[in-house]
Amino acid sequence: MTTMDHLPHVQSGPALLDALRRKILSEDVELGVPLSEAQLAQEFEVSRTPIREALRQLQAEGLVEIRSKVGTFIREPDHREMAELFQIKGNLEGLAAGLLAQRGPVSELEALQANIEDSERAAEAGDAELYSRLVHEFHWTIVQGADNRKLVEHYSRLMNQLAYHRLVRTSLQQKGRIRASTGEHERVLEHIVGKDSMRAEMTMRQHVASSAASTMNEIALREGA
Amino acid sequence: MTTMDHLPHVQSGPALLDALRRKILSEDVELGVPLSEAQLAQEFEVSRTPIREALRQLQAEGLVEIRSKVGTFIREPDHREMAELFQIKGNLEGLAAGLLAQRGPVSELEALQANIEDSERAAEAGDAELYSRLVHEFHWTIVQGADNRKLVEHYSRLMNQLAYHRLVRTSLQQKGRIRASTGEHERVLEHIVGKDSMRAEMTMRQHVASSAASTMNEIALREGA
DNA sequence: GTCTTCTGTGTTGTATGCAACATGAGGATG
DNA sequence: CATCCTCATGTTGCATACAACACAGAAGAC
Numbered sequence: 390m391t392t393m394d395h396l397p398h399v400q401s402g403p404a405l406l407d408a409l410r411r412k413i414l415s416e417d418v419e420l421g422v423p424l425s426e427a428q429l430a431q432e433f434e435v436s437r438t439p440i441r442e443a444l445r446q447l448q449a450e451g452l453v454e455i456r457s458k459v460g461t462f463i464r465e466p467d468h469r470e471m472a473e474l475f476q477i478k479g480n481l482e483g484l485a486a487g488l489l490a491q492r493g494p495v496s497e498l499e500a501l502q503a504n505i506e507d508s509e510r511a512a513e514a515g516d517a518e519l520y521s522r523l524v525h526e527f528h529w530t531i532v533q534g535a536d537n538r539k540l541v542e543h544y545s546r547l548m549n550q551l552a553y554h555r556l557v558r559t560s561l562q563q564k565g566r567i568r569a570s571t572g573e574h575e576r577v578l579e580h581i582v583g584k585d586s587m588r589a590e591m592t593m594r595q596h597v598a599s600s601a602a603s604t605m606n607e608i609a610l611r612e613g614a
Numbered sequence: 615m616t617t618m619d620h621l622p623h624v625q626s627g628p629a630l631l632d633a634l635r636r637k638i639l640s641e642d643v644e645l646g647v648p649l650s651e652a653q654l655a656q657e658f659e660v661s662r663t664p665i666r667e668a669l670r671q672l673q674a675e676g677l678v679e680i681r682s683k684v685g686t687f688i689r690e691p692d693h694r695e696m697a698e699l700f701q702i703k704g705n706l707e708g709l710a711a712g713l714l715a716q717r718g719p720v721s722e723l724e725a726l727q728a729n730i731e732d733s734e735r736a737a738e739a740g741d742a743e744l745y746s747r748l749v750h751e752f753h754w755t756i757v758q759g760a761d762n763r764k765l766v767e768h769y770s771r772l773m774n775q776l777a778y779h780r781l782v783r784t785s786l787q788q789k790g791r792i793r794a795s796t797g798e799h800e801r802v803l804e805h806i807v808g809k810d811s812m813r814a815e816m817t818m819r820q821h822v823a824s825s826a827a828s829t830m831n832e833i834a835l836r837e838g839a
Numbered sequence: 840g841t842c843t844t845c846t847g848t849g850t851t852g853t854a855t856g857c858a859a860c861a862t863g864a865g866g867a868t869g
Numbered sequence: 870c871a872t873c874c875t876c877a878t879g880t881t882g883c884a885t886a887c888a889a890c891a892c893a894g895a896a897g898a899c
Binding site: 840841842843844845846847848849850851852853854855856857858859860861862863864865866867868869 | 870871872873874875876877878879880881882883884885886887888889890891892893894895896897898899
């Protein structure tokens with residue numbers, strides 16, 4: 390391709406940002422180094438300008454790191470950062486669980502109950518893929534059920550930084566965790582249904598802490614190999 | 615100005631971003647509407663391109679809202695958003711206080727003690743300006759003392775969205791709050807020094823809730839006038 | 840008088856060209 | 870052989886030109 394033919398843009402502003410974010414969060418991109426603006430411009434069939442703007446936003450979101458005059462790199466949290474992010478994750482999800490407990494009977498409660506039942510079936514069937522998807526859905530449902538849009542916003546950013554999708558698969562390798570995790574989910578939901586905000590929060594927080602410990606342990610093992 | 619003379623830039627990338635953020639957070643900008651790219655470009659003596667990139671980042675931070683083909687506007691949280699943000703603020707600061715309590719004797723504890731003493735003097739002297747600055751410093755010291763960089767990062771974003779600087783002056787108009795606030799600070803510090811992580815967290819959270827309620831009440835009164 | 844339509848003006852959205860710099864490979868030098 | 874220097878190459882950073890659109894206000898129809 391030599392010159393842009395001024396054809397209609399395949400992806401415009403916000404759509405391009407989403408596409409780029411998905412591409413980065415997806416694991417189909419070389420983790421080491423690349424992400425050149427020109428290359429992305431070709432791939433998305435736009436000029437470098439909108440690509441640059443999108444990358445700047447992703448940098449503000451903590452997803453990439455732009456080293457001036459060098460290149461744009463996917464940001465990977467190290468052990469410390471991951472521990473820090475998990476700490477915040479537990480706190481925010483705890484807040485969400487507590488708020489949800491205070492809301493009374495809303496539709497999210499049924500969704501959570503159904504999720505737990507589906508999770509148990511998936512666990513028995515040994516469908517790890519489905520199970521991890523359900524776990525993700527459980528946590529996310531709680532956060533959205535808190536009825537706090539800003540919380541959803543900040544939580545979303547946090548999860549992006551964690552690159553959580555890359556971890557969930559890992560975290561469930563340990564067979565023992567699955568049963569424990571489901572049990573913890575049940576207890577969290579019990580406290581929520583019982584409108585026990587405090588216990589719901591604390592149980593949720595401990596659940597996240599356990600899950601985080603398991604995940605980070607698994608990652609350490611993998612890196613050691 | 616007609617053409618750029620290719621002189622050295624007065625403000626470059628990150629510096630420009632900071633300058634713009636300060637300008638927006640500072641109250642010297644018309645809240646209603648403006649923020650045209652061309653205008654900012656003239657003011658900072660750069661072309662529109664870096665201005666645009668900075669604005670996109672500020673949008674990602676939640677400080678401004680870019681309405682396509684219309685203009686860039688300073689984002690002002692409404693009542694609901696403010697309540698939501700305060701809820702998260704309390705939770706994050708609670709987390710920070712709890713973490714700080716677990717750290718043992720670090721330099722931040724002395725800083726907090728000194729801050730309380732200074733605050734009491736400022737309160738007696740009736741220096742509202744100094745007092746509000748010290749309150750801000752107290753909270754910020756706790757967050758930084760948690761030794762969690764990601765927490766600092768997310769907390770910073772949250773505070774920017776709250777446009778907290780515009781509120782602190784308001785929140786302290788109520789004379790009764792000053793004494794109560796200082797007392798709450800003291801109790802928080804007591805629990806931190808006593809390494810009582812749980813009580814430190816809860817006390818901090820309640821303190822933020824009280825402060826938030828007072829602030830939002832004051833704002834409601836002001837808007838009614 | 841009211842509603843509709845149209846056009847002017849200002850804004851952002853994008854493409855492109857060029858300058859500045861970081862980096863690494865290769866040769867010159869001791 | 871080691872070290873430093875030079876420069877070729879690729880990248881981002883910025884300035885500019887132009888296109889596309891939103892909105893308001895005026896002109897026109899009824």
